[in-house]
Amino acid sequence: MSILKADSLHFAYDLDKGNHKVLEDFSLDIESGEFLAVIGPSGCGKSTLLRLLSGFIRPGSGKISLNGSEVLRPERAGQMIFQDFNQLFPWLTVEQNILFPRYRSFFSLGKKAVDPPDRMRVDEILELTGLTGFRKYRPHQLSGGLKQRTALARALFADPQILFLDEPFGSLDAPSRVELQNLLLRVWKEKKRTVLFVTHDISEALFLADRLLVFESRSGRFKVHSNSLSRPRDRHSGPFRERKLELYSLIDPD
Amino acid sequence: MKKGLLPGLAVLLLWQILFMSGFFSPLVFPSPLAVAESLYGDLKTGELVLSILFSLAIILGSFLPSLILAFFLAWLAFRYRSFDPWIEKLSALVHPLPGIALLPLLILWTGLGTHIIVLIVIHSVLWPFYINIRSGFRQVPGVWLDVADNNRLSEGERFLSLLVPASFPQIFAGLKIGWSRAWRAVISAEMIFGTIGSGGGLGWFIYNKRIFMDTPGMYGGVIILMLIGLAVENLLFRSVERRIAYVYSQS
Numbered sequence: 001m002s003i004l005k006a007d008s009l010h011f012a013y014d015l016d017k018g019n020h021k022v023l024e025d026f027s028l029d030i031e032s033g034e035f036l037a038v039i040g041p042s043g044c045g046k047s048t049l050l051r052l053l054s055g056f057i058r059p060g061s062g063k064i065s066l067n068g069s070e071v072l073r074p075e076r077a078g079q080m081i082f083q084d085f086n087q088l089f090p091w092l093t094v095e096q097n098i099l100f101p102r103y104r105s106f107f108s109l110g111k112k113a114v115d116p117p118d119r120m121r122v123d124e125i126l127e128l129t130g131l132t133g134f135r136k137y138r139p140h141q142l143s144g145g146l147k148q149r150t151a152l153a154r155a156l157f158a159d160p161q162i163l164f165l166d167e168p169f170g171s172l173d174a175p176s177r178v179e180l181q182n183l184l185l186r187v188w189k190e191k192k193r194t195v196l197f198v199t200h201d202i203s204e205a206l207f208l209a210d211r212l213l214v215f216e217s218r219s220g221r222f223k224v225h226s227n228s229l230s231r232p233r234d235r236h237s238g239p240f241r242e243r244k245l246e247l248y249s250l251i252d253p254d
Numbered sequence: 255m256k257k258g259l260l261p262g263l264a265v266l267l268l269w270q271i272l273f274m275s276g277f278f279s280p281l282v283f284p285s286p287l288a289v290a291e292s293l294y295g296d297l298k299t300g301e302l303v304l305s306i307l308f309s310l311a312i313i314l315g316s317f318l319p320s321l322i323l324a325f326f327l328a329w330l331a332f333r334y335r336s337f338d339p340w341i342e343k344l345s346a347l348v349h350p351l352p353g354i355a356l357l358p359l360l361i362l363w364t365g366l367g368t369h370i371i372v373l374i375v376i377h378s379v380l381w382p383f384y385i386n387i388r389s390g391f392r393q394v395p396g397v398w399l400d401v402a403d404n405n406r407l408s409e410g411e412r413f414l415s416l417l418v419p420a421s422f423p424q425i426f427a428g429l430k431i432g433w434s435r436a437w438r439a440v441i442s443a444e445m446i447f448g449t450i451g452s453g454g455g456l457g458w459f460i461y462n463k464r465i466f467m468d469t470p471g472m473y474g475g476v477i478i479l480m481l482i483g484l485a486v487e488n489l490l491f492r493s494v495e496r497r498i499a500y501v502y503s504q505s
Binding site: 056074078082090104 | 395398400401403404405406407411415419420500501503
């Protein structure tokens with residue numbers, strides 16, 4: 001069953017030198033529950049595509065629909081997680097940041113205002129994301145990895161059907177990146193949500209996704225490849241490395 | 255406060271030495287003891303306390319409408335960008351104007367009364383408030399606005415739960431500037447206006463002492479002004495500032 005559908009999207013940026021075409025006649029069907037990664041060289045329009053599909057920007061023409069209804073602006077059902085560590089609110093604790101999607105009123109963030117079912121949900125999400133011990137911390141006291149965990153937890157608390165991730169682990173050090181990738185897979189399996197993941201890291205995409213949308217250079221041409229590697233995946237196995245090299249040559253034909 | 259004690263004592267000592275040198279007439283340069291005595295007397299009659307309360311009441315009474323108006327203007331400029339250059343021009347024109355320069359016009363328009371002092375103080379704090387709140391709103395990172403959009407915040411929620419807390423450091427800086435501006439404005443307005451007005455703030459207190467050639471009293475009034483400024487800076491502003499710098503350090 002398809003959850004997110006893009007129908008012949010066109011998008012161009014207006015620049016001084018005329019307009020720069022990013023997408024031309026782009027169509028895509030995303031299946032409910034699938035993990036789709038978008039890869040390509042920087043400047044190819046990956047992030048633009050994600051912002052289009054999530055409703056943050058509008059296409060020049062074409063239609064995007066989530067569960068059959070057209071996306072005209074960002075939806076709560078499609079939660080975006082950004083690369084920027086600064087996406088948390090510094091004046092709120094980890095727990096309050098996570099509660100924000102539903103308890104946004106500045107005055108109702110006191111403990112009593114949270115419904116018991118939501119309190120249970122927060123506890124469960126904190127547990128799942130490994131943040132239970134950090135609930136009272138403020139963002140400035142957290143490492144980059146913990147900040148991105150909190151952003152993931154906040155998105156989960158909004159109870160989305162689809163998660164849009166824009167290079168969320170791009171600024172992390174290697175060990176935290178692997179940790180967060182494993183966490184994301186755990187969340188995906190447990191919560192059975194659809195995930196759309198933008199990255200420029202081919203091995204990350206190959207490790208995580210069911211399908212890979214590969215932008216081949218900056219022309220806006222792309223191809224969708226299925227990822228047949230069986231889970232759990234081993235980054236050091238022969239087939240994994242072979243697929244990685246293949247994808248490299250697709251993105252950078254030279 | 256403890257660190258300030260030694261320089262404070264040194265100044266007092268220097269003052270006493272200067273006084274004892276007999277270089278200045280006691281009529282223009284009284285001894286510290288005479289000033290202290292006069293302050294004690296004014297405190298006992300309640301005159302000084304009433305003057306302080308009067309000036310403070312005017313400042314606080316001006317802060318509230320100024321804050322509301324400044325928030326509204328900044329929100330308007332932020333939400334509807336086409337208003338921004340207009341309000342900017344207005345603030346650039348009016349902000350440098352000393353409030354006292356408006357005194358005759360204000361009297362002409364609104365008549366005599368304590369409200370004149372309030373209006374002058376409002377003029378002196380409204381623009382620093384506005385300028386700081388506006389720059390605070392403008393510096394809110396785009397990713398925070400995206401999170402707000404993603405969760406479909408209403409206009410009110412976006413204002414109260416995002417814009418205001420996000421720009422708290424700048425809002426607070428505006429309050430701090432406004433506080434010192436307000437003191438200057440209220441004291442000078444009271445001095446010029448106090449003789450015909452109903453009120454007797456600290457400015458009027460000092461001015462009154464001059465009329466009766468009570469030099470220690472004049473010194474006392476100025477010292478009280480300095481002490482209030484020092485106390486507010488140390489007890490209120492500094493601790494809040496430290497807390498802000500701590501919490502907002504990452505953004």
